[in-house]
Amino acid sequence: MNDQKREIQKLFVANVSAIRGFILTLMSNGDEADDILHEVYLVVMDKADDFELGTKFLSWVFTIARFTIMDQVKRRSTRRMVPLGQDVIKLLAVAAPDQAYSDEYIKALHHCVDALAPAAKRLIKLRYNEGMKPRRIAEDLQLTPDTVYVSLSKARSLLKKCLTVRLKLEGTQ
Amino acid sequence: MTIQPQAYESLIEKLLDDRISEEELQRLNEVLRQSPEAREYYWHLAMLEGYLTDLPGWIAGQQYATQLVFSETLEAFIEMESNAEAQLQHYLTTPDSFAEDPTENKQVTWRDIRMTGAFCLRSLARQKATRGVAAAAVIGIAALVYATWFAGGPSHPASDPVAGLNQVAPPETDKDTGPKTPQDSEPVTPAPEPSPVALVLHHAEGAESKTKNTVPPGTQLAQGRVLELSAGDAVQLEYRSGVRAILQGPGAFEMLSPQRIGMPHGRISAVVPPEAKGFTVATKRMDFIDHGTEFAVNLNEQGHGDVAVLEGLIEVRQARTDAPEYPDQAEGTMLREGFGAALVPDRAQPESVQQLDESHIHRYTRDWDDVIYRPVFSGEISYTPSPPASLKSRQASRANPLLIPERRGVELVQDLALDANRANRLVTQQLGIQADPLQQYTIAAGTKLNSFLIHYDTFGSQSGQVIERDFKLRFRGRILGIIQVHTDQQKTDGLFGLESIQYPEEGSLRGAADPPGHPNFDVIWVSNDLRTMTVKMRLTGMDQIRVLVENTDP
Numbered sequence: 001m002n003d004q005k006r007e008i009q010k011l012f013v014a015n016v017s018a019i020r021g022f023i024l025t026l027m028s029n030g031d032e033a034d035d036i037l038h039e040v041y042l043v044v045m046d047k048a049d050d051f052e053l054g055t056k057f058l059s060w061v062f063t064i065a066r067f068t069i070m071d072q073v074k075r076r077s078t079r080r081m082v083p084l085g086q087d088v089i090k091l092l093a094v095a096a097p098d099q100a101y102s103d104e105y106i107k108a109l110h111h112c113v114d115a116l117a118p119a120a121k122r123l124i125k126l127r128y129n130e131g132m133k134p135r136r137i138a139e140d141l142q143l144t145p146d147t148v149y150v151s152l153s154k155a156r157s158l159l160k161k162c163l164t165v166r167l168k169l170e171g172t173q
Numbered sequence: 174m175t176i177q178p179q180a181y182e183s184l185i186e187k188l189l190d191d192r193i194s195e196e197e198l199q200r201l202n203e204v205l206r207q208s209p210e211a212r213e214y215y216w217h218l219a220m221l222e223g224y225l226t227d228l229p230g231w232i233a234g235q236q237y238a239t240q241l242v243f244s245e246t247l248e249a250f251i252e253m254e255s256n257a258e259a260q261l262q263h264y265l266t267t268p269d270s271f272a273e274d275p276t277e278n279k280q281v282t283w284r285d286i287r288m289t290g291a292f293c294l295r296s297l298a299r300q301k302a303t304r305g306v307a308a309a310a311v312i313g314i315a316a317l318v319y320a321t322w323f324a325g326g327p328s329h330p331a332s333d334p335v336a337g338l339n340q341v342a343p344p345e346t347d348k349d350t351g352p353k354t355p356q357d358s359e360p361v362t363p364a365p366e367p368s369p370v371a372l373v374l375h376h377a378e379g380a381e382s383k384t385k386n387t388v389p390p391g392t393q394l395a396q397g398r399v400l401e402l403s404a405g406d407a408v409q410l411e412y413r414s415g416v417r418a419i420l421q422g423p424g425a426f427e428m429l430s431p432q433r434i435g436m437p438h439g440r441i442s443a444v445v446p447p448e449a450k451g452f453t454v455a456t457k458r459m460d461f462i463d464h465g466t467e468f469a470v471n472l473n474e475q476g477h478g479d480v481a482v483l484e485g486l487i488e489v490r491q492a493r494t495d496a497p498e499y500p501d502q503a504e505g506t507m508l509r510e511g512f513g514a515a516l517v518p519d520r521a522q523p524e525s526v527q528q529l530d531e532s533h534i535h536r537y538t539r540d541w542d543d544v545i546y547r548p549v550f551s552g553e554i555s556y557t558p559s560p561p562a563s564l565k566s567r568q569a570s571r572a573n574p575l576l577i578p579e580r581r582g583v584e585l586v587q588d589l590a591l592d593a594n595r596a597n598r599l600v601t602q603q604l605g606i607q608a609d610p611l612q613q614y615t616i617a618a619g620t621k622l623n624s625f626l627i628h629y630d631t632f633g634s635q636s637g638q639v640i641e642r643d644f645k646l647r648f649r650g651r652i653l654g655i656i657q658v659h660t661d662q663q664k665t666d667g668l669f670g671l672e673s674i675q676y677p678e679e680g681s682l683r684g685a686a687d688p689p690g691h692p693n694f695d696v697i698w699v700s701n702d703l704r705t706m707t708v709k710m711r712l713t714g715m716d717q718i719r720v721l722v723e724n725t726d727p
Binding site for chain 2: 017018019020021022024025082083084085087088091092095096097105106109113124128129133134135145149152153156159160
């Protein structure tokens with residue numbers, strides 16, 4: 001492995017959460033995000049020599065991810081992209097942050113998740129860590145879907161507010 | 174044109190929650206085309222999704238609490254939701270929260286305290302002499318009571334971790350007049366109250382609950398207090414001694430002392446830290462005395478039941494009623510890790526001692542918040558303290574991977590270089606090939622390790638098909654190494670394997686190291702705290718992964 005590939009590999013590993021996030025939001029089925037992630041990794045390593053170090057790594061990876069997802073959707077009928085227009089997805093890829101969020105962001109996120117009340121935290125965990133869609137959560141918790149939607153929305157909103165405050169306090173925004 | 178956040182936030186959320194209508198989708202596409210702010214918000218949620226998925230600290234140990242949520246009513250759920258907002262509002266105004274300084278007097282969330290409780294307890298003697306807690310002014314939330322449980326107060330001797338607890342006990346409720354306030358109290362010298370011996374962490378009521386005394390989280394249980402639980406009820410306690418226990422009904426439980434609980438009948442699972450050695454479950458006929466362990470006792474009203482030792486060692490003696498402090502010397506029947514026994518009426522000794530099989534283990538498995546001595550498993554893996562004699566390939570196929578505890582306390586006599594080990598990283602042979610900077614990792618000589626083997630042999634089942642298994646393991650010690658190479662694993666069998674096991678011969682393909690893109694590509698993630706590993710196994714034959722975990726024995 002040459003130095004360029006090694007650098008790309010390091011960047012990929014350092015940004016893997018952000019890359020997964022991008023994939024998750026573009027796939028209708030989050031269960032397949034890790035498979036796509038692996039495929040994106042393969043393509044990225046294959047094209048590593050094309051990347052100019054020092055330029056926007058994530059934008060480059062997201063473009064690869066976008067095409068990889070589209071390719072996968074064509075190959076497997078079970079895979080579906082999020083139903084946004086291709087031009088919109090392209091705009092989103094361009095608008096992506098140019099680097100992964102900082103350690104402070106992760107620390108703040110940790111803090112803010114911990115600050116949620118147990119029930120809200122449980123919902124966030126089921127939704128994101130377990131990858132469950134709200135309808136499934138509603139079934140499991142024997143709640144109405146609307147209760148889950150509203151609670152999730154509220155929890156996200158609280159997380160956003162909390163993150164804003166935390167990151168401002170730490171001077172990282 | 175400025176587009177208001179309300180116009181896109183809920184649309185984006187609906188899209189990601191998979192509930193957007195065609196009309197809304199059209200509107201969202203248009204908004205995303207026009208509004209950079211909308212695209213930024215989309216990214217905010219995308220990043221949240223990505224980072225929350227990977228966030229370290231999602232531990233399998235939360236499952237018990239999840240079960241509690243499942244059993245709660247909708248009303249209680251909504252109430253908790255509204256509490257969440259109130260708590261967070263407070264939190265937002267006091268950003269230097271409890272997590273940074275667990276002994277400061279701040280209103281904090283329940284979760285903050287649970288996560289740091291063990292730390293507080295250990296560092297109590299050192300900290301409490303200089304810290305102050307004016308908790309009486311903010312009585313009312315369970316969390317604060319718990320904080321005070323650990324924090325103590327400046328006017329109490331540092332050697333007594335529960336001195337002064339009565340000052341902050343939850344207000345007694347008078348059936349006729351409601352909670353008593355300080356103004357209601359008569360100006361008489363209060364009689365000494367029994368010492369609290371345990372604190373309620375969780376309480377779940379079963380659907381048919383007839384529990385007479387509800388014990389919400391934060392309730393301190395005084396010496397002599399009896400809990401009667403109906404079928405389906407469960408209470409999680411933390412004892413002053415550091416013991417954590419789950420009590421399940423139907424049953425009756427008496428708080429005899431910080432080191433002793435009476436249980437005429439019921440079910441108890443207890444994790445006993447080393448400093449609480451000697452913790453005893455007293456039944457009518459027998460005392461179950463801990464010698465540093467995790468164990469469970471199940472007894473019905475007729476005297477039938479069983480006992481299981483999941484970790485360590487316990488001693489079973491004929492019951493005594495004089496609340497003895499048991500000497501170190503064991504005199505009764507010893508039951509060691511991985512063994513269980515039947516309890517029968519009118520007998521003072523356990524019967525039919527036998528090795529626990531997987532069904533026993535699962536029956537008594539409890540996932541704990543942050544006190545996990547043995548691996549807590551979720552997903553499809555079987556904890557196997559008694560492994561088969563041969564782990565060579567093409568043995569009998571099994572439904573699930575096995576997690577086999579191998580050696581304990583192996584002390585390295587020289588540095589050990591490993592394939593790869595980094596926090597929260599994609600660990601594969603591709604990312605960890607020889608001489609790659611990402612995988613230059615060495616465990617220093619002198620380190621003591623426990624070794625575990627994840628073994629999955631699928632030969633003979635569904636020939637040719639890729640079999641997939643995903644699971645998470647949480648270890649008490651830090652994961653210091655993962656050995657997953659294909660062909661060199663046998664080099665570590667001598668040091669970390671068990672003599673009683675026949676491992677595959679040299680050259681066997683036993684690792685989990687297929688490259689990305691290969692149908693059998695495996696992924697292992699290690700959390701930032703190095704305690705949780707998430708494994709995605711893909712195989713058509715046999716995979717073995719050896720995990721080296723820091724030995725935390727005192």
